[in-house]
Amino acid sequence: MSKPEFVYTTYIETSAEKLWQALTEGDFTERYWFGHRVITSDWRAGSTYRFAKQGTPTIEGEVLISDPPRRLAYTWDPCSTEAKRERTSRVTFDLEPRGKVIKLTVTHDELDEGGKTFRDISGGWPMVIASLKSILETGHELTFDAPSVAQKEKTDA
Amino acid sequence: MPKPEFVYTTYIETTPEKLWHALTDGDFTERYWFGARLRSEWKVGSSFEMVRSDGTVSDAGKVVECDPPRRLAYTFVNQSDKYRNEFPALATFVLEPHGKLVKLTLTHEGFVEGSKFLEGISKGWPAILSSLKSLLETGQPLEIPYAALKLDS
Numbered sequence: 388m389s390k391p392e393f394v395y396t397t398y399i400e401t402s403a404e405k406l407w408q409a410l411t412e413g414d415f416t417e418r419y420w421f422g423h424r425v426i427t428s429d430w431r432a433g434s435t436y437r438f439a440k441q442g443t444p445t446i447e448g449e450v451l452i453s454d455p456p457r458r459l460a461y462t463w464d465p466c467s468t469e470a471k472r473e474r475t476s477r478v479t480f481d482l483e484p485r486g487k488v489i490k491l492t493v494t495h496d497e498l499d500e501g502g503k504t505f506r507d508i509s510g511g512w513p514m515v516i517a518s519l520k521s522i523l524e525t526g527h528e529l530t531f532d533a534p535s536v537a538q539k540e541k542t543d544a
Numbered sequence: 545m546p547k548p549e550f551v552y553t554t555y556i557e558t559t560p561e562k563l564w565h566a567l568t569d570g571d572f573t574e575r576y577w578f579g580a581r582l583r584s585e586w587k588v589g590s591s592f593e594m595v596r597s598d599g600t601v602s603d604a605g606k607v608v609e610c611d612p613p614r615r616l617a618y619t620f621v622n623q624s625d626k627y628r629n630e631f632p633a634l635a636t637f638v639l640e641p642h643g644k645l646v647k648l649t650l651t652h653e654g655f656v657e658g659s660k661f662l663e664g665i666s667k668g669w670p671a672i673l674s675s676l677k678s679l680l681e682t683g684q685p686l687e688i689p690y691a692a693l694k695l696d697s
Contacts, residue, residue: 397554398674398686485692517555520674524682529555532643 391505392496395512398488401523406482406489407456409519419518419528436461448475457482463495465504473499476508491516549653550666554673556646558680560639563646564613566676567637570595576675576685578668584618586610592618605632614639619654621661630661648673667693 399406409415413424416438423445427436430453438446448462460479465471474497481492493512498505518529556563566572570581574597584592584607594603605620616639619632633654640647650669655662671693675686 395552396670398671398688400678400682400684400686486689487687490692513553514555517677520677521557521681524678525557529557530644531555532645 390496391498391500391502392494393498393505393509393512394492394494395516396490396492397516397520398485398490399520399523400488403456403482403484403489405523406491407459409523410459410480411455415522419522420515421518421531430455430459451477452479463504463508465507469503473502473504476504547653548655548657548659548662549651550662550669551649551651552669552673553647553649554677555642556648556677556680557644558646560613560641560646562680563639563648564616566680567616568612572679576679577672578688578690586616592620594620608634609636622664627661627664630656630659633659633661633665664695667695 409419411425411427411430413426417424420438422440423438424440425436425438427434427450430436430450432450432453434450436448436450437444444466446463446465448464450459450461452458452460458479458481460477463476463478476495476499477497479494479496481490481494483490483492493516495508495512498508514529514531518531522528558566566576568582568584568586570583573580573582577594579597580602581595582592583595584590586607588607588610590607592605592607593601596602601623603620603622605618607618609615609617615636617634617636619634621627621630621632631654633652635650635652638649638651640649650673652662652665652669671686671688675688679685
């Protein structure tokens, strides 16, 4: 039995440095990550970080690996009561230059089998990463309509 | 064991009609699909081929579903000796409007256990669909070096 994990790969026309910035700066994440600002004192292994939407914490965790602009990993602990019962999962971003583009691989693992987090992130990552790719390539993020955002809100709640 | 399949979802700022055209027009696919032109009459039961720039056919199969601009499904398998023990697997594209966007979900299934072809397409699709999204949103496909897919590793 393979443990549940979610792996998503995309290719983005940008530099590894810009992509790193997009993943780690609150002003940037707020634009493509549906209003979620990432907040941290620094991006060093052992530091804590938190995502918040309009001031309300949604996800928090600890930085595990910070090797700019190649690899970033952090634990993923949703702030909702329901997901709190699940074990803390882990997200790893790998940034690999491929010619003029960057190959981005997001691996979300250490998830609970059949858990709420696994369900939520499987729907959430393709939306977040599609919007991230658009903002880096076109200068503007994707605008999701109300039902999609409502679904995403459920994801983060 | 999870069943051997590949599933990929992305969101593209375009219309279902433009995305449908991008998935079925040979001149268009050539720009983002590593030079491959798709050739088919796009009718259920008609043949489906991927044609290289030198005119040779790399992959072949049949159209299984064609409901523009919502659902497209076809089978194909690579014609090289490497995959001679494999059957054409089924690729299904579902296009769903989401406001100003289209949600595109690709499910590729029906592989034999331990399929080498599944390994290959799992590396190929993210690159092809990323380039497709770029082409529709920016007017330019991505320049991903084919060797970067490491299909032989």
